[in-house]
Amino acid sequence: MRTLTEDDIECGTVLPPLHIELTPTTVISTALATMDFTPVHHDTERAQAQSSKDIFLNILTTMGLVERYVTDWAGPEALIRGINVRLGVPAYAGDTLTLSGTVISREDGEVTVQVRGAVSLGDHATGTVRFCLPC
């Protein structure tokens, strides 16, 4: 398991996409692992009673998956400095979340990746992840 070096990364580098099947198990296990017990993330009937199609990912999970997406690519010792996410359409159980990303800047040892998490309804999350490579 190797962490990328400065030589591996330049502006415009495209990250390999990551497809995550949003099974009910994924939605529920991530909600509970992030200590979020709001019913819309594990109870289909309650979610539908609030005009949602189904249970959907919670925000703490969106942040976690975006972080994982970048470290899966950059390597275990990449140091995550920040994640900025603009939230869009809900990511419902039964859908697929496709993460894609591009390096948009590399300054003073800090790399910024633009990330997009798309589902069938559109963009679930768009934003940036900043990380540093270990010295």
Next chain:
Amino acid sequence: MSTTAEPGVAEPAATGVHERFTALAERQIELGEVRGAAAADPVNLPMIRHWTAAMGDANPVYTDAAFAGASVHGEIVAPPAMAQVWTMPGLGGGKGGTSPVDELMVALDEDGFTGVVATNCEQTYHRYARLGERLVPATRMTGLAGPKTTALGVGYFVTWLVTWYSEDEPVAEMMFRVLKFRPREEKAAPEERTRYPLRPAVNRDTAFFWEGVQEGELRIQKCGDCGELRHPPGPVCPSCRSANRVYAVASGLGEVYSFVVHHNPPVPGIETPFVVAVIALPEGIRVVGNVVECSPEKVGIGMPVRVEYREMDDELTLPMWVPRES
């Protein structure tokens, strides 16, 4: 309030309400940072393991002591994105410390801004948290913007900042923004109506009657020769035996001549009990129909009624009788 036409800016429902929100927000912003309840548990490996398993995150610096020890961290560290997890209230709400945001959120709820949707989540990590650290959140309300017209409805954007401390050292920060909106009224969808199961028998003798109902007319058959009214329609005048037929349009007023309350058996398309009445028309004939908009026990002989035309589905309209002032 600005008087210029700024796109996307909506007038508040009532100026007083907007000023109350603004004053409340200013007060909360002035409060500055308010410390909340410390995490129930220190940063720990079991919760990290549950989190990484659920996320599918195989990064060994979070769970593999040997790998982490030899890594840039020198020991196991928590995933940065778990910052908020440590101080989540959990099932049952935990100790439930209040935050400076709560009061404004309640005020927005009370004024009908009941919808909530998160729009932005920005986290900054000063360093990775280590096992055994007990994080303490501190919340600072930073902004209220609105009212703005959005796709979801008119609403206010509320922004706050949470800092997680280990002792007095900030470990992570989060800017969080939600839109509190007044949900739009649901528009009645032009959905297809289910077909009403009871259909009148329409034939060449009775078609004029049902066509009349469709037009909002109560048509009564009339002999084309002697002019006598008759109902229900038939081919021959009972008075003069003429087969010439025309119709007259009744006033639509009447009174209950006789009625029954039907309890059983069940009838598809109608809830029991319901009233079937013979209605005497001032024109001098009687027609059969349902009395509606009146509980069965209130229906009585002589009760004044008037006709109403009810669309039962996309094709069928039925005349029904509703009470009227005499």
